[in-house]
Structure formats: structure tokens, C-alpha cells
Amino acid sequence: MSDPSDMEGVAAKAPHGIATVARSAGVSSRTLRHYEAVGLLPPTAIGDGGVRRYDDRALVRLQRILLLRERGLGLPAIRALLDEAPDDDAAVLATHVAWLERERDRLARQLAAVRTTVARLERGDALEPAGVFDGFAPLR
Numbered sequence: 001m002s003d004p005s006d007m008e009g010v011a012a013k014a015p016h017g018i019a020t021v022a023r024s025a026g027v028s029s030r031t032l033r034h035y036e037a038v039g040l041l042p043p044t045a046i047g048d049g050g051v052r053r054y055d056d057r058a059l060v061r062l063q064r065i066l067l068l069r070e071r072g073l074g075l076p077a078i079r080a081l082l083d084e085a086p087d088d089d090a091a092v093l094a095t096h097v098a099w100l101e102r103e104r105d106r107l108a109r110q111l112a113a114v115r116t117t118v119a120r121l122e123r124g125d126a127l128e129p130a131g132v133f134d135g136f137a138p139l140r
Contacts, residue, residue, distance in 0.1 A: 014044035014053035021054050025062055032062075040065055040079050060089045067096045109135030 022029045032052065035041035041062055043052035054062075061082065068078045085092050113134040120127055 014055045014058070016054045016056075016059065018043070018052040018054070021059065021062065025066060027066075035062075035065065035075075038075055038079065040075060040082070057089070060093070064089075064092065064096070067100075071099070106135045111135075 018029050018032055022032055032041060036043060036052070041058060044055040044058050045053045047053055064082065064085075065078055068081060073081070113131060113136070117127060117132055119125075
């Protein structure tokens with residue numbers, strides 16, 4: 001794309017360059033290219049020199065990929081989920097919000113349990129198994 005007007009069109013269609021997206025998401029550009037290679041995250045457009053560019057919808061898809069990776073899913077499972085998922089990004093992300101809130105609550109219970117354990121150890125008090133492991137059981 002050597003025509004400057006073409007580049008303006010690419011930037012308008014896909015305003016986010018790969019370096020910016022990678023830095024903002026805390027991943028490498030290589031990771032984004034790998035996601036492209038396995039069919040998870042195709043760039044919205046490719047500009048001069050092969051620079052990948054992404055639109056807002058791609059950012060949402062990457063957010064979903066990263067959330068599912070945090071949940072321990074592998075890339076093939078993530079791709080299957082994304083391919084099956086409805087096009088309503090807001091509804092799908094709402095399910096992620098609910099999971100994140102449950103996870104936040106679980107981590108808060110873990111933090112409280114560990115703090116209580118430290119305090120009991122410092123005082124020489126006996127430990128209660130239920131209190132020691134609060135928040136450690138996986139959410140059901």
C-alpha cells in the first residue's frame with residue numbers, strides 16, 4: 001500500500017497498531033502473530049510493510065482470549081469457544097464479569113484466611129482447618 005490515501009483508509013478502519021495492542025495487553029507482538037497463525041485473532045488490516053492493525057472488535061476478541069487463557073484454557077479450546085460464541089460481545093463479556101467477580105471474592109477469602117493463619121501462628125493459637133482453607137476450593 002504505497003498510496004498515502006490507502007494508508008489513511010487502513011488507519012481509519014483499524015486504528016490500533018500491533019505494537020500498541022501488544023503493549024497494552026501485556027503480550028508480545030510475536031504472541032499476536034501466533035494468535036493470527038492459529039486462527040484466533042486475524043488482524044483487521046495489514047498496512048505498509050506488513051504491519052498488522054486492529055479495530056475495536058479485535059480488541060474485544062483479544063480481551064476474551066486473554067480472559068480464557070487466565071482460566072487455563074488452551075488455544076484450541078479458546079478457538080472453539082470463540083467460534084461457537086454468539087456475536088453479542090457485551091453478553092459474552094458479562095459472563096466473564098460474573099466469573100471475575102466470583103474469582104475476586106474467592107481471592108478475598110483466601111487473603112483473609114492467610115492473614116488469619118499468620119495472626120494465629122504469631123499468637124500461638126491453634127488452627128481451624130475450615131478457616132485455613134477458606135477460598136482455596138475451586139468455585140463450582
